[in-house]
Amino acid sequence: MGQSQTEQALSRLREMVFSGELAAGSNHFEADLADRLGMSRTPVREAALTMKAQGLVDVQPRRGVRVCPISAEDMADIYDVLCELESLAAARAAERGYTANDLQIAQNCIDAMDAALTDNDRTAWAEADDRFHAELVRLGGNARVIEIVARYTDQVRRARMMTLPLRPLPVKSNEDHRAVLDAIQIGDAARARDLHRAHRNAARSLLTGLIRDLGLHRL
Amino acid sequence: MGQSQTEQALSRLREMVFSGELAAGSNHFEADLADRLGMSRTPVREAALTMKAQGLVDVQPRRGVRVCPISAEDMADIYDVLCELESLAAARAAERGYTANDLQIAQNCIDAMDAALTDNDRTAWAEADDRFHAELVRLGGNARVIEIVARYTDQVRRARMMTLPLRPLPVKSNEDHRAVLDAIQIGDAARARDLHRAHRNAARSLLTGLIRDLGLHRL
DNA sequence: ACCCTTAATAACGTATACGTTAATGTATGC
DNA sequence: GCATACATTAACGTATACGTTATTAAGGGT
Numbered sequence: 001m002g003q004s005q006t007e008q009a010l011s012r013l014r015e016m017v018f019s020g021e022l023a024a025g026s027n028h029f030e031a032d033l034a035d036r037l038g039m040s041r042t043p044v045r046e047a048a049l050t051m052k053a054q055g056l057v058d059v060q061p062r063r064g065v066r067v068c069p070i071s072a073e074d075m076a077d078i079y080d081v082l083c084e085l086e087s088l089a090a091a092r093a094a095e096r097g098y099t100a101n102d103l104q105i106a107q108n109c110i111d112a113m114d115a116a117l118t119d120n121d122r123t124a125w126a127e128a129d130d131r132f133h134a135e136l137v138r139l140g141g142n143a144r145v146i147e148i149v150a151r152y153t154d155q156v157r158r159a160r161m162m163t164l165p166l167r168p169l170p171v172k173s174n175e176d177h178r179a180v181l182d183a184i185q186i187g188d189a190a191r192a193r194d195l196h197r198a199h200r201n202a203a204r205s206l207l208t209g210l211i212r213d214l215g216l217h218r219l
Numbered sequence: 220m221g222q223s224q225t226e227q228a229l230s231r232l233r234e235m236v237f238s239g240e241l242a243a244g245s246n247h248f249e250a251d252l253a254d255r256l257g258m259s260r261t262p263v264r265e266a267a268l269t270m271k272a273q274g275l276v277d278v279q280p281r282r283g284v285r286v287c288p289i290s291a292e293d294m295a296d297i298y299d300v301l302c303e304l305e306s307l308a309a310a311r312a313a314e315r316g317y318t319a320n321d322l323q324i325a326q327n328c329i330d331a332m333d334a335a336l337t338d339n340d341r342t343a344w345a346e347a348d349d350r351f352h353a354e355l356v357r358l359g360g361n362a363r364v365i366e367i368v369a370r371y372t373d374q375v376r377r378a379r380m381m382t383l384p385l386r387p388l389p390v391k392s393n394e395d396h397r398a399v400l401d402a403i404q405i406g407d408a409a410r411a412r413d414l415h416r417a418h419r420n421a422a423r424s425l426l427t428g429l430i431r432d433l434g435l436h437r438l
Numbered sequence: 439a440c441c442c443t444t445a446a447t448a449a450c451g452t453a454t455a456c457g458t459t460a461a462t463g464t465a466t467g468c
Numbered sequence: 469g470c471a472t473a474c475a476t477t478a479a480c481g482t483a484t485a486c487g488t489t490a491t492t493a494a495g496g497g498t
Binding site: 045046049050052053054055074077078080081084085088092142143144145147148152 | 264265268269271272273274293296297299300303304307311361362363364366367371
């Protein structure tokens with residue numbers, strides 16, 4: 001048997017939020033969403049409640065489900081969190097003494113990013129970048145860090161996709177990734193942490209600056 | 220007008236989890252909980268779903284709502300997160316140039332901890348300690364950090380209360396707090412960060428060691 | 439014309455009903 | 469005696485019904 005209606009509602013609503021089909025800041029009644037998804041209000045309500053706990057939507061009486069917009073300040077706050085926790089993960093990964101084989105998935109992500117760069121395919125690059133960061137965090141071995149990074153990555157996913165074509169080609173980013181992975185491989189935790197922190201700080205400045213400069217106040 | 224049934228269910232169930240009235244690892248059917256709370260299954264279900272998203276319980280078909288136990292590894296993971304994010308908050312707070320007046324609440328918490336120590340009142344100490352950490356994080360000014368620290372503090376709340384009488388009197392802890400607050404007041408972000416990180420690392424070692432040594436594998 | 443009162447509406451919060459399904463116990467065949 | 473098939477049960481998942489309440493619109497008074 002497949003998944004429950006609630007699970008379906010959750011994954012479909014998440015997709016609708018990420019893709020922008022439900023625009024940032026827009027409101028949607030439970031009954032409407034239930035109709036669109038072909039189910040009753042109950043599973044929609046439960047999914048909305050979960051998404052509220054994940055910080056993706058607000059739920060207000062008689063205003064429906066509201067897709068949380070991301071401001072430049074939100075972006076800065078979230079990248080601060082990602083910066084700290086991912087660089088912690090990098091340090092922990094370095095301490096774990098992984099073999100080259102253990103790091104193969106991360107290596108593949110980097111290769112995919114390189115390939116995407118030469119193809120000038122930003123979407124493929126962003127996808128591989130996402131996978132690299134998730135894998136790095138997984139290698140850190142802290143279940144809570146994995147959770148948090150996944151949640152806050154989701155919160156900025158839509159905003160990041162929208163700014164993707166506005167950013168310079170992320171050539172430096174790929175070098176950063178390689179350096180971090182090297183530090184992990186040779187077991188230099190402090191170096192892995194510092195390199196990754198610098199990498200994320202750069203991303204933070206770039207994105208918040210972009211949002212601010214272009215007046216994209218509510219993504 | 221009071222709060223909704225769902226909100227009541229949420230706060231009462233949270234209280235039952237924190238106090239241990241619902242023991243770690245125990246299972247509870249929705250219908251039973253609904254009876255105990257004097258309401259129907261619907262609001263209980265919604266509250267349980269929210270608590271699941273907060274990592275306080277698991278919800279499994281035909282096994283009911285299960286209170287998540289905390290292992291030594293969980294404790295270590297969570298303190299790693301708290302360590303990073305609270306010390307980030309300390310650094311950010313230092314950068315903000317707060318006046319002595321702005322830091323009054325934190326100062327009051329430290330004083331309360333001192334008083335609790337001379338009274339040998341561990342419960343009062345723990346409560347003031349909680350408030351100090353929450354205030355520190357608030358001073359950091361990052362809404363996401365505030366959220367995360369609150370959530371993971373909740374996850375270890377019950378376990379921390381249970382180990383409270385087993386710990387040595389936290390004299391050093393009060394000195395640490397003072398030093399961190401001093402660093403914030405003089406605007407030394409790096410020092411505030413490092414001091415707080417050391418403080419949290421000590422707490423981490425103490426608690427995980429305690430759990431491991433006493434064989435308290437599932438708190 | 440504007441404001442205040444009031445009625446209509448619609449979305450929600452919650453109770454309830456009911457079909458589904460997994461777990462348990464029982465009976466039957468080997 | 470053991471395993472397997474079947475019946476029973478109980479908890480859940482989901483639809484639905486309904487009372488509550490905020491919002492909107494209308495109407496009347498100033």
